[in-house]
Amino acid sequence: MAAVKFEQAMARLEAIVGELEKSDLPLDESLKIFEEGIRLSKNCLKILEEAEHKVEVLVQDKNGKKRLHAYSSDDTADESSS
C-alpha cells in the first residue's frame, strides 16, 4: 500500500539522517546509506506528486453492484430530496 510505503520511507529517511549525524560510520557505509536516503527522498517526493485529489462516492447500482462516482454538491441535493 502506497501509504505504508511512504510512511516506511519517511521513517527510514529519518533513521538515515540520524545515523549519518552520529558520524561514527566509515565513509563507504555513510555513502551507501546516503545514497539510500537520497533515493528515499526522491521516492517520497514522487509519491506526493503522484497523488491526485479525488472525492468519490461508493454507491450501489440497481444490480446491487458497488461502483464509484465523483462527489459533487449535487449528491447532497439528491440525498436530501429522497
Added chain:
Amino acid sequence: MFTVSELTGLLRVSIEEQFPDFWLEGELSNLRAPGSGHVYCTLKDRTSQIRAVLFRSSAVRLRFALQEGLQVIVRGRLTVYEPRGEYQIVLDTVEPKGVGALQLAFEQLKARLAAEGLFDQDRKKPIPVFPRTVGVVTSLTGAAIRDILAVLRRRWPTLHILIAPVQVQGEGAGRQIAQALADLNDWGSVDVIIVGRGGGSLEDLWSFNEENVVRAIAASQVPVVSAVGHEIDVTLADFVADLRAPTPSAAAEAVVPVLTDIVERLRELTVRTGQVMLRHCAFERQRLDAGIRGVTDVRFHLQEAAQRTNDTVDRLRELVQQLLTFARERVHEVQRDLSGLNPILTIKQGLATVPQFSKRLEGQMGVILAQHRHRIHAMLAQLNTLSPLAILGRGYSILQTVPAGQILHRASDVEVGQELEAQLARGRLSCMVTRVCDDSTV
C-alpha cells in the same frame, strides 16, 4: 350457581374492565423466555407479587435486556389466564427505573461487549501516518461530511477520499453503517475510515450504540476513527474504534497530516542528509590530506634513504668490484704463476712457494727444449739424405723446360729448338735441343 368457567369469565371481564391501562412499579423476578419469544416474569415488592407476561411483539421493541432484580416501571393491563385461574399483567412497555431505557441498554451492551474484549486497547490498530485514501462513513446531507471534506482538503490537498453514504439515524441506520464499513473494507484501497455524524440527541446518536455497528467497527481490517456528535457525546462506536475523535473535524485532522508540513519535513531531511554527508566528506578529505602529507613525508624519507642506499650500494659495488678485481688478479697471478698445479694447494701453500715453482718450471722447460732440438737435428740430417739436391751431388742433373719449368722424363716431350735449363749440383746450364732421339722408335 356458577360453573368454574362462568365465574372465571365474569372475573376476567370485571378485572379487565377495572384495570384496562395502568402504570406499576416493581422488581423483576422469575424471568423466563421460552422459544416462543414471549417473556414471563413476576413483578414484586417487599410483600406481594403479580405474574406478568411480555408478548413477543412488545418484547422485540425493548432496547435493553430484562434482568432479574431490575427495578422497572411498567405499563399494561390486567387480565385473567383462565386455564389456571390466575390473574396477570400483560405488559405493554417496560422502562428501567431511575435511568432511561436507552441509557440502560447502553450500559448493558457496553458491559457485554467489554466482557468479550471488544474494547481492549491491544485490539486497537495504529492509524496510518500518511493515508493515501480516506474512507468516510456518514450522511451526505449532514454537517459532518462538509466539515470532514473541508479539513481533509485543507490539510492534504491531493488526498483521495471515498465516501460511503449512509443514514445516520432512524430505523435501519445501524445496518447501513455496518454495511458501509464492510464495503469500504472490501474495496481494498482504503487506508483509514472515519465513521460518524454531527451532534444530536441521545436518540439521534443511537445507531452508533447498536451492536451490529460496534461489531462492524471491531471487524474492520482498516483502522477506524469514530467521530460521533460533540465532545461530550460518547457512544459504543467510540469505545470500539481504533481512535476516538471528539468531532468530525477533529477526526479529519487526526487522519491526515498537513501536506506542506510533510513536504517541509522531507525537504529538511534531504537537506540534512546532504549537509551531513558533505561534512562527513570534508572531514574524510581532511583526513585524506593529512594522510597524503604523511605519505609525502614518508616518501621524502624514502627518497633520502634510497639516495643513501644508492650511495652505499655504489660504494659497496665499487668495493666489491675492487675486491673482485683484486681477487681475480690474485687468482690470475696464481694461475699464471702456478699453471699446472693444484690452485687450492697453491693457495693453501701460500704465495711464498711461487718463486720456487717458477724456477723449477723454467729448468724443466730448458731440458725439454734441448731434447727436442736434438731430435730435430737428427731428423734434418735424415731428411737431407733424401733431398734431390743430395742426388745431384752424386752427378745427376735435372732438366726443365723454359719457361714452363716442366721436369723432363721422356725425350719425346720436347721438340727441336726447345730451350731447356739443366740444374746441376752446383749452378745451372741454359741448353737448346738440337735432336730428339725417342727410344720407342729405335
